[in-house]
Amino acid sequence: MNQYPSPGPGDPWQQPRQDPSTGWNPAPEYGALEPYGSPGGGYVPAPTGPTAGSVEEPLLSTIGDIAITRNTVITPGGRFPIRGTVWTVTDMSRTETDIPVWAIIVAILFIWTCLLSLLFLLVKDRKTTGHIQVTVQGHGHYHAASIPAAHPGLGAQINQQVNYARSLAA
Structure with missing residues (x-):
């Protein structure tokens, strides 16, 4: 009796390889995160320097x-x-x-x-x-x-x- 489930398309070894042109596999059908600065968006941090209208002390x-x-x-x-x-x-x-x-x-x-x-x-x-x-x-x-x-x-x-x-x- 096999105690492990059969591999499916959602398992890591069944996902497609990275795209050689960008070096990143977005895999949108699996809900993968995109890295910072990627063309599709990603996390953008808040500005740390002086912002418009305020001077940092x-x-x-x-x-x-x-x-x-x-x-x-x-x-x-x-x-x-x-x-x-x-x-x-x-x-x-x-x-x-x-x-x-x-x-x-x-x-x-x-x-x-x-x-x-x-x-x-x-x-x-x-x-x-x-x-x-x-x-x-x-x-x-x-x-x-x-x-x-x-x-x-x-x-x-x-x-x-x-x-x-x-x-x-x-």
């Missing part, structure tokens, strides 16, 4: 998904002027320090051979959990970005970036 800073230029705040919800915006930072992260389990086990196992094994109890493990929330509001817009806390110094770094944004907003 360089990004000065990004805080989570909030981008800042000299005159504009860019969020997923839209763009608005940075002048008159109100910035808020809420640090909801915490750093816990504890003795790792392996250090306790090693100290117990080797306590009878040498009292120096108690030095393993001085080993500390630091874990930072939580997130830091940055909100910006102004000109009828409100956006909150939540940034996961990766290390203890991230809160100070984000505070510095928000203070820079506040200086641009003044």
Whole structure:
């Protein structure tokens, strides 16, 4: 008994070969995609340079998904002027320090051979959990970005970036 279906015209080995003049087999009857820039169309990306009616400014800073230029705040919800915006930072992260389990086990196992094994109890493990929330509001817009806390110094770094944004907003 054959467990595989019989080959049909839709299988890759049954499709016609590439056209030597263009190097591409559009195979419209199979719904194949056409490459970018092909005569039949294809994906056309959005322009990246200065577009008609707007002048692109360089990004000065990004805080989570909030981008800042000299005159504009860019969020997923839209763009608005940075002048008159109100910035808020809420640090909801915490750093816990504890003795790792392996250090306790090693100290117990080797306590009878040498009292120096108690030095393993001085080993500390630091874990930072939580997130830091940055909100910006102004000109009828409100956006909150939540940034996961990766290390203890991230809160100070984000505070510095928000203070820079506040200086641009003044």
